[in-house]
Amino acid sequence: MKSFNTHSAAKNITSTAMVSLTTRLMVSFFMILFAVLPAFAQQIAIKGELVHTSAGAPITNGVVLISDGIIEQVGSQSSLRIPSAYEVHEAAVVTPGFIDAHSVVGLAGIYNVDSDQDQLELSSALQPELRAFDAYNAREELIKVLRDRGITTVHTGHGPGAVISGQTMIVKTTGTTVGEALIDSTTALAMTIGSGVRSNFDSPGTRSKAIAMLRQQLISAQEYMDGDEDRSRDLGKEALAQLLNGEIFAVITAHRSYDIMTALRLQEEFGFKLLLDGAAEAYMVMDEIKEAGVPVTIHPTMMRLGGDGENASFETAGKLSDAGITVLFQSGYEGYVPKTRVVHFEAAIAVANGMDYNQAMNALTIDAARVLGIDNQTGSLERGKQADVVLFNGDPFEYTTTADRVIIGGQVVSEGE
Known part of the structure; x- marks a missing residue:
């Protein structure tokens, strides 16, 4: 054995x-x-009866070729051959993914209850240290509402209502975590000048007090920047130092003409980059805004009239655009459900009230991308850019039109509503 x-x-x-x-x-x-x-090797050909590239004139019977999430070629169907391996999608109108230039989506939720409303912290009127990045919910239902309608990029974060309410960020309307959605974690500081602040806080009680508090914060940040490197860290002053260094910009919500002028004076005094927000009475001070070279994220065209925004007008976007001022569109913040607006619906009303159609299209795409500093990657249908594309079944500025497909980074993320 x-x-x-x-x-x-x-x-x-x-x-x-x-x-x-x-x-x-x-x-x-x-x-x-x-x-x-x-996810990374998908090859798509999009054929559109009309293709808005935001990089030139619209193309009749155009085609967009996408490979590995990047736009490969854009041209007419007669000049571009579609390789046999490409998956073909067709649409009446094709556009770049729309950009919402100012929102609180992801911090403000769809249910309008305390647990999903993180866009405004009421413990202090001055909180530059608050990061939108720490409160953004990528799974929020409102993000899907915008994505399904063709908004692929959102500049979102802390909203109006405080002297400094906190930081903003830029995200794609896709992904299940903030990391997956993220484009830029710290884009701007959100500020407000106007009577709306006093209704949220005991102090400041007047405009002059609010501006004195804001100026003092900026001066303290200058001193912080010039101080000893061994000093204790101050997150608020660090954020303001980023603003003063030009790393980020200020989004100042100001509706009244004299509040707009105050914002422009602050920008001149401290030299930071400024994006005016709201600006309901901007048509009263257009020369001053143009001279300052400051872009404007116009109030939602169909906003409810009241308070500092009582003099908002359907015609403001068109007037500013005609004056040579860069105009962007926003969903803003809504105090009532469904809690968000849709930027191309707001643009459509502006077009119906005097704004040039192509200028409105650019405001939603390449102009917004340039102001936000992301035009090297999105905002237009051009070779080498990320494939953020929307396929509409009609004119996107018609309310009855819907987005048949939404593509972000070369992936179909929405197919109809």
């Missing part, structure tokens, strides 16, 4: 285990590989 060789058996068992482990690892690798490949 043969004796049992334990050493040989152990070797065989070990060898078998190693083969089994290697096999499992290889299977896992290929499963992951095949799961990931469609």
Whole structure:
């Protein structure tokens, strides 16, 4: 009878285990590989009866070729050959993904209850240290509402209502975590000048007090920047230092003409980059805004009239645009459900009241991208840019039109409502 060789058996068992482990690892690798490949190697051809590129004149019977999430070519169907391997989608109108230039979506939620309203912290009127990044909910239903309608990029964060309410950020309307959605974690500081602040806080009680508090914060930040490197860290002053260094800009919500002028004076005094927000009475001080070279994220065209915004007008966007002022559109903040507006619906009303159609289209795309500093990656349909594309079944400025498909980074993320 043969004796049992334990050493040989152990070797065989070990060898078998190693083969089994290697096999499992290889299977896992290929499963992951095949799961990931469609996300990065998808090739799409989009044919549109009209293609708005925001990089030139619209193209009749145009085509957009997408490979690996990047726009490969844009041109007419007669001049571009569609490779046989490409998945073809057709639409009446094709546009770049729309950009919401100012929102609180992701911090403000759809249910309008305390637990999903993080856009304004009421413990202090001055909180530059608050990061939108720390409160953004990528799974918020309102993000899907915008995405399904063709908004692919949102400049969002802390909203109006405080002297300094906090920081803003830029995200894509996709992903399930803030990291997956993120374009820029710190874009601007949100500020407000006007009577709305006093209704939220005991102090400041007047405009002059609010501006004195804001100026003092900026002066303290200047001193902080010039101080000893061994000083204790101050997150608020660090954020203001970023503003004064030009790393980020200020979004100042101001509706009254004299509040707009105050914002312009502050910008001149401290030299920071400024994006005017709201600006309901901007048509009264257009020369001053143009001279300052400051872009304006116009109030939602259909906003409810009241308070500082009582003199808002359907015609403001067109007037500012005709005067050579860069105009952007926003969803803003709504105190009532459904809690968000849709920027191309607001643009449509501006077009119906005097704004040039192509200028409104640019305001939603390339102009917004330039102001936000992301035009090297999105905002137009051009070779080498990220494939953020929307396929509409009609004119996107018609209310009855819907987005048949929304593509972000070369991936179809929405197919109809």
